[in-house]
Amino acid sequence: MPKKESKNSFEQSLTRLEKIVNLLEQGDVPLDESLKMFEEGVLLSKECMEALNKAEVKIKQLTKDLNGKLQLTDFEE
Amino acid sequence: MKEGKILTVSELTRQIKGALENGFSDVWIQGEISNFKLHTSGHLYFTLKDEQSQISAVMWRSRAGQLMFRPNDGMKVLLHGKITVYEPRGNYQIDCAQIQPLGKGELQIAFEQLKQKLLDEGLFDKESKKQLPEYPRRIGIVTSPTGAAIRDIISVLQRRFPAIEIVLVPVKVQGIGASAEIAAAIKDLNTQNLVDVMIIGRGGGSLEDLWAFNEEIVARAIFSSKIPVISAVGHEIDFSISDFAADLRAPTPSAAAELVVKDKSEVVELIRNYCYTMSSSMNNSIDSYRQTIAHLTQSYSFNKPHDMLRQRSQMIDELHRRLEQNLVHNFKLAKQQSQSLTARINSLNPRSVLKRGYAIIKQENRIISSLKNVKAAKPAAIEFYDGIADAEIIGKRK
Numbered sequence: 001m002p003k004k005e006s007k008n009s010f011e012q013s014l015t016r017l018e019k020i021v022n023l024l025e026q027g028d029v030p031l032d033e034s035l036k037m038f039e040e041g042v043l044l045s046k047e048c049m050e051a052l053n054k055a056e057v058k059i060k061q062l063t064k065d066l067n068g069k070l071q072l073t074d075f076e077e
Numbered sequence: 078m079k080e081g082k083i084l085t086v087s088e089l090t091r092q093i094k095g096a097l098e099n100g101f102s103d104v105w106i107q108g109e110i111s112n113f114k115l116h117t118s119g120h121l122y123f124t125l126k127d128e129q130s131q132i133s134a135v136m137w138r139s140r141a142g143q144l145m146f147r148p149n150d151g152m153k154v155l156l157h158g159k160i161t162v163y164e165p166r167g168n169y170q171i172d173c174a175q176i177q178p179l180g181k182g183e184l185q186i187a188f189e190q191l192k193q194k195l196l197d198e199g200l201f202d203k204e205s206k207k208q209l210p211e212y213p214r215r216i217g218i219v220t221s222p223t224g225a226a227i228r229d230i231i232s233v234l235q236r237r238f239p240a241i242e243i244v245l246v247p248v249k250v251q252g253i254g255a256s257a258e259i260a261a262a263i264k265d266l267n268t269q270n271l272v273d274v275m276i277i278g279r280g281g282g283s284l285e286d287l288w289a290f291n292e293e294i295v296a297r298a299i300f301s302s303k304i305p306v307i308s309a310v311g312h313e314i315d316f317s318i319s320d321f322a323a324d325l326r327a328p329t330p331s332a333a334a335e336l337v338v339k340d341k342s343e344v345v346e347l348i349r350n351y352c353y354t355m356s357s358s359m360n361n362s363i364d365s366y367r368q369t370i371a372h373l374t375q376s377y378s379f380n381k382p383h384d385m386l387r388q389r390s391q392m393i394d395e396l397h398r399r400l401e402q403n404l405v406h407n408f409k410l411a412k413q414q415s416q417s418l419t420a421r422i423n424s425l426n427p428r429s430v431l432k433r434g435y436a437i438i439k440q441e442n443r444i445i446s447s448l449k450n451v452k453a454a455k456p457a458a459i460e461f462y463d464g465i466a467d468a469e470i471i472g473k474r475k
Contacts, residue, residue, distance in 0.1 A: 010212055010214065010240065011210070011211060011212040011214075014212065014344075014348075017348070017351050018351065020355065021351045021354050021355050021358070024354070024355055024358040024359060024362070025354055025358045027358060027361065027362050027365070031362065031363075031366060034359065034362060035359075038355060038356075038359050041351070041352075041355045042352070042355070045348050045351060045352050045355075048344075048348050049345065049348060051240050052238075052240055052341055052344060052345060052348075053240075054239060054240045056235070056239055057231060057234050057235045057239050057241060057242070057243055058241075058242040058243065059231065059242075059243045059245060060242065060243065060244050060245070061222065061244070061245040061246070061247060062217075062244050062245070062246045062262075062265060062266070062269065062271070063246075063247060070265055070268075070269060072244065072271070075222070075243075075245050
């Protein structure tokens with residue numbers, strides 16, 4: 001059964017993006033570094049957009065099998 | 078009853094008992110509870126009274142266990158039961174089959190009592206409310222797999238933020254055992270630790286239909302959950318105990334789905350704004366570097382060497398000019414001097430003396446300036462300003 005990630009990648013990316021934006025906005029990052037950050041920010045925003053554009057909600061269900069063991073299966077509406 | 082017959086106490090009591098119990102075998106009576114006692118045996122004893130009268134009442138444990146609420150002093154109730162006589166003490170009482178609160182429904186009272194109890198225990202404290210994740214990746218849903226709630230939730234999530242996964246834990250949401258299933262589902266989601274947040278709930282129904290969500294077992298499961306819980310039971314007007322225990326109450330299951338994720342277009346907008354801010358900050362900072370550079374190249378110190386060069390060159394020009402001026406001046410001076418010298422030289426020219434009547438005598442091409450150099454009887458030349466006369470020295474005298 002897949003484990004829950006400590007923090008999901010989308011939120012991580014978005015949080016990092018937000019931080020970069022704030023740092024760049026404050027404007028006291030050296031030019032070299034800010035250019036690198038800018039590049040990273042552009043990549044992150046692309047990643048986030050791609051994640052958002054995933055089309056379908058995935059639906060699973062958590063049920064007990066005959067032995068009372070929990071199992072995760074696909075849910076058919 | 079025969080006249081004149083003397084009865085024992087027991088006989089009379091038995092007759093009264095018969096008369097009362099037959100005559101009042103099915104009564105509805107309303108009044109206010111006082112002297113309420115829950116005996117350790119589980120039986121309830123109390124007095125029902127109004128302004129003028131009172132009657133003892135009892136509810137046996139078998140019935141008392143089914144009561145949804147706990148009667149207490151001052152409560153106005155409607156009793157249904159029969160009159161019984163307790164022979165050992167000659168008392169009559171009403172044996173209650175049913176107690177219904179007056180004014181408020183039985184469930185309502187039960188609800189309020191449980192609410193108060195859990196409130197006092199701190200299950201609804203703001204401090205223990207967990208914060209919902211901003212961008213949940215997996216969302217647990219505890220509800221009926223066939224109900225309206227799950228369909229509503231799926232359709233809202235699909236529309237608002239499809240980049241998520243739903244983990245449905247199918248449960249019974251009404252009827253016997255529903256509350257235990259709901260509580261177990263909350264615990265299972267916690268032990269599996271699969272989801273970032275969960276929604277528990279169901280669509281609308283009567284108070285009885287929604288009752289599972291008013292049970293203590295569900296409230297406690299919610300309170301113990303490490304995963305944030307959103308409670309979404311029935312319609313907007315329905316409040317359940319689970320709403321109070323949950324970290325967030327949603328008025329309906331659809332609303333819960335709205336609350337649990339942001340709208341995709343808002344997030345897209347947010348990211349676009351980030352990109353815009355990032356670019357403009359970058360441009361600003363490049364502009365500001367440009368300005369700094371421009372500022373520096375125009376600054377006094379940056380231009381000092383250049384300035385010094387110009388000053389030096391100017392100084393050279395100046396010196397050059399002065400040199401030129403001096404040269405001209407000196408030249409003029411020299412010219413004047415040379416002219417006056419020429420004049421003086423001219424004035425010293427012996428020929429000009431000759432003109433005044435002097436002559437030069439030369440013997441053997443040497444000027445004879447003294448008598449002792451004259452050689453007698455030798456040819457001499459007498460130079461006049463305009464020519465030479467040949468002569469001969471005849472003699473000398475002093």
